[in-house]
Amino acid sequence: MADIAKRSVDYNRWYQDVIQAAELADNSPVRGCMVIRPNGYAIWENIQRILDAKFKELGHVNAYFPLLIPKSFLAREAQHVEGFAKECAIVTHHRLKQVTENGKTTVIPDPESKLEEEYVIRPTSETVIWDMYRKWIQSYRDLPILINQWANVMRWEMRTRMFLRTTEFLWQEGHTAHATAAEARAETLQMLEVYRWFAEEILAMPVITGVKTANERFAGAVETFSIEAMMQDGKALQAGTSHDLGQNFAKAFDVKFQDAAGKVEHVWATSWGMSTRIIGALIMTHSDDEGLVLPPRIAATKAVIVPIWKNEEEMAQVCAAADGLAAQLRVAVGPVHVDRRDNMRPGWKYAEWERKGVPLRIELGPRDLAGQQVMMVARHDRKKEAVGFQQLAEAVTSELARIQQDLFDRAVTRRRENTHVIDSWEAFTGLFDGPGGFAECHWCGDGDCEKAVQEKTKVTIRNLPLVRDETPGACVHCGKPSIGRVVFAQSY
């Protein structure tokens, strides 16, 4: 088993090591793409299950649109093509041909199969979806349309990193159509709030909800909102976005509706997405030098029971007891695993389940069995407690709740300790040359000033928090009057 680098020594290697040690993902033979292994995919399945139920509770339904987008579609919305043309996979042929050269047979794209119009693998689906909405929307009675899609998308990234930035990634993309601007804005904010709820309540990851600057807006949006989380190295990670698209896509794809009074208007739109990137954020928010740490609500396995024995007779007894306890616990808290492998010592098993981030370990040896109790050990703080069989279901339930809350509190504390109110350029550069973190600074609202800060320091405005200090002040960079305090940080 490979060592895990220490965070304090090599944060980036630590991140890769945790992913390998927990068998979450692996590099693939396809440039910039990863393989999501069963342990990683189980987290994604929980994310899907919980988000999907919430979307449906709010009236959304799922559908599926084509992977390929005619290249001309991208060009219909001027900003959209600017944003996405530079990093897309292009399909140009539809057949391979075997050729033999110097006695060696290879395959090449068959020139005779060249497509009349090339396709782009969707980097996002606004264009192909709004082309369909034109067919489906005539009257206000057809609105709202509240559709979500679970899909793979592709953006040809030059520098990739597992989960955080990969050429192909999995996500959900919501695409809604509304009869009024106000309704579209309300939907945009509602879904932002869903993402905040999901990050904080399920992933135990505190986030700042806010509006992106014009420079950082989604290509084609009127306004982009985001949730921003702080990683353990003080950098920010954008963990979900919700866009008010105004009438931009409706105009580009000529989608109009007749309102109750008979007036014909363009439709208002939103889109919103969360991707497998969130798993990278999850890893970096809670894990430690021993491996993955997962909040119980998102962990695929809530607890692992490790039976301990010295001979076959003991093995039969503790395993039978472990199976009985596991059955009880599954009813109370969900998936519980019994590790009955016979080719590994308990200490090795403990270390393995710690690397894999199972929130709670339950040890059960012959002496425990005689005393009708187990030893319960929390993954994140190693808190140990002896618990009687009769009390186990209740104890595990409340211990998992404690772990969930503790992980959130720890992340909130870390964010508070690494967030600074900064009012001078000297303090600003001092912070980001040094420890980093979040800086709450006055900003003039000028995009050129924002870009100048980025060029000098690589620091960007993460967002303008929905709840922010709006007392007057001077821009931390240019000194001009401020529009309020915003959050600056280095980011993933």
Next chain:
Amino acid sequence: MADIAKRSVDYNRWYQDVIQAAELADNSPVRGCMVIRPNGYAIWENIQRILDAKFKELGHVNAYFPLLIPKSFLAREAQHVEGFAKECAIVTHHRLKQVTENGKTTVIPDPESKLEEEYVIRPTSETVIWDMYRKWIQSYRDLPILINQWANVMRWEMRTRMFLRTTEFLWQEGHTAHATAAEARAETLQMLEVYRWFAEEILAMPVITGVKTANERFAGAVETFSIEAMMQDGKALQAGTSHDLGQNFAKAFDVKFQDAAGKVEHVWATSWGMSTRIIGALIMTHSDDEGLVLPPRIAATKAVIVPIWKNEEEMAQVCAAADGLAAQLRVAVGPVHVDRRDNMRPGWKYAEWERKGVPLRIELGPRDLAGQQVMMVARHDRKKEAVGFQQLAEAVTSELARIQQDLFDRAVTRRRENTHVIDSWEAFTGLFDGPGGFAECHWCGDGDCEKAVQEKTKVTIRNLPLVRDETPGACVHCGKPSIGRVVFAQSY
């Protein structure tokens, strides 16, 4: 609302009309691809949910592998490249470039972004998965690997048809690795049985399980098994396949393991898949000239309550009662919809829900309310029954069970009536020039003879049933000694 063609007049148009009328799918701007609309996708979600639970019950886990496959991978397995090279989408560039010609701006693949090695959009994932298995498998302790993937795949079809044959489709593909040939064969047959169970018990679609002929084997398989269903026009539809891949892919990708005795061997493999094609089979098995008919176990909405009123006071009363009944029914049978639209007469609503295939309609007017009863109407046979509020949950539960069984029985009867034991070439051509159906015929086992039959009549061997008549006989085409009776049919 568009008319639905009659099956007896234009079967193919009827099929398209049912899909449009039930809003299951729509044509897309991408050649050969469809959009799966929310009503169609809800069926797919139920398919996913039920199959996924069964796969997991049998020890499988989900993972995700890249969409793109290096073209050289396809060529590693000789039969595989023969099978898939002719119909694949090829990615050759990774950037679009805006160009202005004659004052018009368009986008073209940027020549500078040409890839060194082209990628193919996966037509199936054996190659990229076995390339990863080489990294993951060293010892017998790493086996078996029981991985499934839910994904989109692409095969560049020239003649497409919604659900049945589309360039892009959704599916699950299981890929397992085993230490022995016997274990791989057992897995192959186990998954075939899962597909049979799913088709018959959930979709109410009787199928014949059997082995495909060598000509019809999956490209790279040692043996391919299938389930074959009969559609209402007498044609066969292959609704799921399970492949014993032997050591072919392990050899092509050099995947070996050390067994308990220390001996190094190539790994044995299986793969098995079911796709959105099954929705086409579902539509064609049960639907009628009024629209979609769905078996209750796969229907997203089990029942629809249509409240009836003449004035606002009545509306408030019947809608309140409908909501109360719906809440009770949801506990008993799952999703139930209350149709309270105020711009449509009840008769229109009835016709709409019939088109959409909701298995059970519940009518509730002021007079019903006074008598504390409803009128319950089955979609597939229009059986009407008055049921008291107190008995409703029980009556709906048993009526849905009756519908499920009745649809299966109807399909079994239809198959029996259209299956013929045929022992002469004259009777064979007479059947397929005429009404069609399934022909149980002796066959010599020779692939050339099989191809000759296909060239003359377009009829193919669907499979060699697992349970089949093996008494001696003479091949229906060439007269040579038979290997037993097999199933001949025209097919989708």
